[in-house]
Amino acid sequence: MIRYLSAYGLLGALFLGMGAGLLHAQASPRPTVPRYVLPGDFVRVAFSMERELGGDFAVDDAGEVLLPLLGVVSVTDVPTDSLRGQIRRAFALEVKNQAVQVQFLHRVSVLGSVAQPGLYHADGTMTIQDVLALAGGVRDDGKRDLVEIQRRGNEQRSQVSPTALVLEVVRSGDQLSVPQRSWLSRHSAAVFGGVVSAIAIVASRAAYR
Secondary structure, three states: OHHHHHHHHHHHHHHHHHHHHHHHHHHOOOOOOOOOOOOOOEEEEEEOOOHHHOEEEEOOOOOEEEEOOOEEEEOOOOOHHHHHHHHHHHHHOOOOOOOEEEEEEEEEEEEEOEOOOEEEEEEOOOEHHHHHHHOOOEOOOEOOOOOEEEEOOOEEEOOOOHHHHHHOEOOOOOEEEEOEOOHHHHOHHHHHHHHHHHHHHHHHHHHHO
């Protein structure tokens, strides 16, 4: 009897441990992927008082940007969360008693069956769906449930879920491509109408025999 109780006790402890591990895994947040500024992006700066100093400043091929009052700043080797704070602290030494806003605009290309394919600059809050909207949205001949993503490091995904379209924020250098629907799916109404007409013709001829 004691052996059975010991066995049950061990099993109970094992299941409790597994349950605690699962709860911990569910409660643990997904690690945040650091985001970086890349050549071709913009640094947007806005001053609360001296607004004429603000603007969108391009990051050159060397990963540097020329900012007002600060001069040339290297911006590609620091995650954006840290970089924003560094730039704001540097401006605080140059301007007094005014707020300075720093935002990064990431270059994203949109290709395929969208109204206006091309290069777009998206801020750090814009999702895949937001960028597709910038490109005029998916055309009628495009696959609305299929977006191919080519990301830095050759990461490629397809069949992006509607949830991902709404929630996933784009990164600098992302290439979004909306494939075209097949010829049959684009002309299904005409094909169906032709088949119905053919059946009707055959049936009418058979009726006169």
